Amino acid sequence: MQAGHITQLGFTHKLLDRARYPDSPDRIPVVYVTIPPAATSRMIAAEIARFLGLPATRQFNITDIIEAVVGVCTKARTGLVLIDELHNISLTTRHGAKVADTLKYFSEHIPATFI
Numbered sequence: 001m002q003a004g005h006i007t008q009l010g011f012t013h014k015l016l017d018r019a020r021y022p023d024s025p026d027r028i029p030v031v032y033v034t035i036p037p038a039a040t041s042r043m044i045a046a047e048i049a050r051f052l053g054l055p056a057t058r059q060f061n062i063t064d065i066i067e068a069v070v071g072v073c074t075k076a077r078t079g080l081v082l083i084d085e086l087h088n089i090s091l092t093t094r095h096g097a098k099v100a101d102t103l104k105y106f107s108e109h110i111p112a113t114f115i
Contacts, residue, residue: 006082006115007032013080028052028076031112035088040095041102045069048106052076066105073110081106081114 010030017029033047045065046056052072056065073081083103090096107114 006084009115010080010082017079024077026076028073028078030080030082031073031078032082032084034084035086035099037088038095039088039099041098044099044102066102070106070109073112078110078112081110081112083114 010032014030017027021027031048031051033044033051035044042062042065045062048069049056049065052069054065054068054072089099091100103114
């Protein structure tokens with residue numbers, strides 16, 4: 001899926017969610033993050049946290065960040081998580097494998113569709 005298409009999908013989902021639940025301003029229907037080259041699992045967790053407006057400074061450990069992200073997405077009824085530039089994850093490296101594991105954990109604990 002091209003970058004323009006994935007953002008359009010997210011925007012459309014957001015509009016449909018807002019139309020369906022107009023009195024729920026606390027909903028976060030879509031989360032969108034981009035995987036940078038040489039990403040680490042902490043970078044991915046922190047990027048999602050930043051998207052959600054959560055603090056993700058060095059003083060927080062990765063477990064705390066991940067649990068906060070899962071909690072907010074669950075409470076905010078996030079329905080769609082868009083991960084762009086997924087090809088930047090190299091499963092042949094230790095960091096890449098950990099990033100894949102972190103994304104898998106999110107997909108198993110956030111009740112949303114992951115693309």
